[in-house]
Amino acid sequence: MESTETCGTVTFPAEVDLSNGEAILAQSLGLLDSGVRALILDLSGCTFCDSNALNVILRSQMRASELGVPMWVVLPQRGIVRRIAEIAGLPRRVAIAPDVATAREALAPVPHG
Secondary structure, rough: OEEOOOOEEOEEEEEEEEOHHHHHHHHHHHHOOOOOOOEEEEEOOEEEEEHHHHHHHHHHHHHHHHHOOEEEEEEHHHOOHHHHOOOOOOHOOOOOEOOOOHHHHHHHOOOEE
16 A cells, blocks of 8 residues: 555555455555545556455445545456456446556646646
C-alpha cells in the first residue's frame, strides 16, 4: 500500500483468495476513508485470484463512487486474472489501465490554460 499527495495505490499480492481478500479490502477502504484524491488497485503482479479479488475491486469501486474518488484497476495484459476479470465484466464497471504509470497519468489533473 502506498499513499502520495495525488493518489493511493494498493498492490495486490501474487495470489488473492479467502485467506487475504478481507485484509486487502481493508487497505483499500482505509485509503479511501483517509481522504485520498484517487485510488489505484494494482493487480499487475497477481497471478491467481478468486471471487475475493473481484469482491475487493467492486466494493472499493462502490466506496470510491460514494466519495467521488476516481479509481483505476491495473490488470495483467494476459493470463488467468485478466480472463477472470473479463468474464466477470469488470472492464465494463471500472476503469482499466495496462500499468500503474498509465493509471497515474489518467488521474493527473488537467492543467488549465
